[in-house]
Amino acid sequence: MFSQEELSKINKLINTSKNILILSHHNPDGDAIGSSLALNLLLSNLGVHSTIIVPNEFPKFLKWLPGAKNIVIAEQRLKFTEIAFENADLIFCLDFNSASRINHLKDKLSQSKAIKILIDHHQQPDVFDYVYSDTSQPATCQMIFKFIEALGENSLIDKNIATCIYTGILTDTGSFRFRNTTAETHMIIANLIEKGIYPDEIASNVLDNNTPEKIKLLGTVLDSLQIIPEKNTAILSLTRNQLKLFGYQKGDTEGFVNYGLSIIGIKFVAFFMEDIHNNFIKISFRSKGDFDVNQFSRKYFSGGGHMNAAGGRSDLDMKDTLQKFKNIINTEIDEIS
Template sequence: MDKNQLEALKNLLSSPQKVVIIPHKNPDGDAIGSTLGLALYLEKLGHSCHVIAPNDYPKFLKWMPTEERIIKYDQTMKHAIDLINDATLIFTLDFNHLSRIGAMGEDVEEAKAPCVMIDHHQQPADYATYMYSDTTMSSTCEMVYHFINMLGDIKLIDQNIASCLYTGIMTDTGSFKFASTTGTTHRVAAALLDTGIDGFKIHSKIADTNSTNRMKLLGCALKNLVVLEDYKTAFISLSKEELNAHDFKKGDTEGFVNYGLSLEGIVFAVIFIEDLQDNFIKLSLRSKGDFSVNQFARNHFNGGGHDNAAGGRSDHTMEATIEKFKAILPDYKTQLYEAYED
């Protein structure tokens, strides 16, 4: 983080603030972990904090310390807007463009309070007064740890804060196996474990909570798996009908895309999921090596993210979206083979 910005922010935090902390829409473990961890830390400094999520999130994240405090914008909109308007400081975590929080974006843009961005995604927008952006970081939770350290308060990290931050690091690194995992990531995780938290229990609460319907939905997804060997690519599709047939709940498809990427010889995997309410297709994209799914998603599917993990959307039908995807692949054949050979 820029030293001048850090000093200015440190000065601002030297007196009590009314803080609002916001994760992205459809928040994941990193988004929830970073917002809760930051809120718990700032409250130790004497600040008043409210965490406002654009919408709900998966059940497997609802064990986290003080999770019940999170306000859902889409459920209590007036209350959420009042808090945003009354805030003296707004933190936006795990996203870098206001479009990632849906309708809340306009409220944040119109708010008088300065914004602080803490995020590790590529190509940040310039809405924030204070920006801590680092695309080399494994997760926003790792960045919150470093942010607390930069403010000289590492000793304030207790077991509740550590549990939140460890969860986000663990989930965003795929249990420490993604390329974004560095030696520093492991050292941060070790420091968090040293507070006395139980890493095994955290892993279990995230990963060992499958319902029967989710497991059967995974079977359906794998049955729909298509492998395009000529392009080192695999994709999965799930329709509304298939989701409804398995009593789909938010978070049920988490990690499904990685099954395609786990195949030998595959460097690019995608899952196409039909939205249950609106007429669009959600894409999750994953890759190995130097093949950038961030750029692929930005170029063709109104999305973005990281080089090896990104999201996108299509307003076409499932069939038309898949046909578009397959038609694009020949343009990337050389890049895909280069990523495979690496």
């Protein structure tokens, strides 16, 4: 958490800044959108205006969240985004640790003269003016809750803010199944429920919104399953043509990688998906126990993330990427247990 001196300065910045931006990462997920909206709504309750900007579109299953319609999609509003960065005097950077995670907005952030405040739970953060970085936290939304408490503004957390925070924690903890879900997490959830949220409704909005095409796409993913039994590893994959066949929409493959971890004995899953627009492969890694997919992804696939959840990429084609992965698992990884 920020020091008391830092909190005092941040509080003053919030109340004196004229143009506040809230920024999150490329391909924003539930934690990115939830934390951004929660902070935006909190500032609004304080009588302070702010603007949320994300680099590109976010999944439809998050569009129902309070305030989501006001989020600026940078690639759709280039001129507005350019002016917003030029005029910004305070920028909150949420759920990303490096300017590289905001893609085409990287230069705008680095060139901005605004004060930059980072709140994030990923490893090895870049340099910002104020940094609240804690890799033990399961979600940036949990950190936003603690930040609001540290500011002494818990009473301003209303049902809408609680809904956004709960959504981010729900999605980034795999519905509270991941190891980084702590007693503190559940105590915060209890506090959010006291604010009037209904966890069943939120879970339904986020998780139970599948189209027939998405279910068929899931079937295709599961049909691709390969197992390396001696390394307790599962492999899933999707090609660009398969995505197009089932009318892929952003967010449709959310959570697919976790099906691999549901298999008895599997400790490590890799999900390879060709980007639908560009010539590279996006990779999602998940693990159980002590196998560090963050380090694995950084070393072999130009990625990173958390110990049990990370992402990477490959510029090889699908066949060569899968072969590279199998070679690494079979020859360079001693044991996954």
